[in-house]
Amino acid sequence: MRTVIQRVSEASLVADGEPRAEIGRGVVALLGIAKGDTDTDLAWTVRKLAELRIFPDEQDRMNLSAEDEGLEVLLVPNFTVAGETKKGRRPGFDTAMAPGEAAGMFERVAVALGERVRVQTGVFGAHMDVMLVNDGPVTLVIDSRA
Helix, strand or coil: CEEEEEEEEEEEEEECCEEEEEECCEEEEEEECECCCCHHHHHHHHHHHHHCCCEECCCCCEEECHHHHCCEEEEEECHHHHCECCCCCCCECCCECCHHHHHHHHHHHHHHHHCCCEEEECCCCCCEEEEEEEEEEEEEEEECCC
8 A cells, every 4th residue: 555645734635526525634535555555554554644744843843643633634545556657658557456346445544543543535536636734845655575
C-alpha cells in the first residue's frame, strides 16, 4: 500500500457533486492499494497513519501523531497512487488492485484506522474533489513495501 499523506489545517471532500466529508486539523491520506497487498500491508499502513509524528510539540518539533492529538484522518481511495511512472510519459495502473477487491480492502483500512483515530472517508469509485489547506506544507509518501 502506498499512501500520500498531508498534514492539513482543514480539508473537505465532495463525491459525485455531493458534500461527503469535512475535517479540521488532521491528515488527508490518499490511499493506493496495489496487487498483492495483504493484511500485513493493511496493519502497517494503519499503524503509520495513526502514529506518524508529523504534528508539532511545544518546542515546534514534529513529535506528535494524529492519534496523540486526537485528530481526524480524511481517508481517500485513490488508485492512481498505486500507479507507476517509470516508463514512458503515461502512468500505468497495472500494479493497482482490481476495483472489487480494492474496495473491500479500503473499507477494512477505514475500519481498522477508525479504531485508533476518527476517520472520514471518500467514496470508492466516485469522482471526488478534495479541497485542503496543507499545513507546513507537510507531505509524505508512505509505502508498506518500501
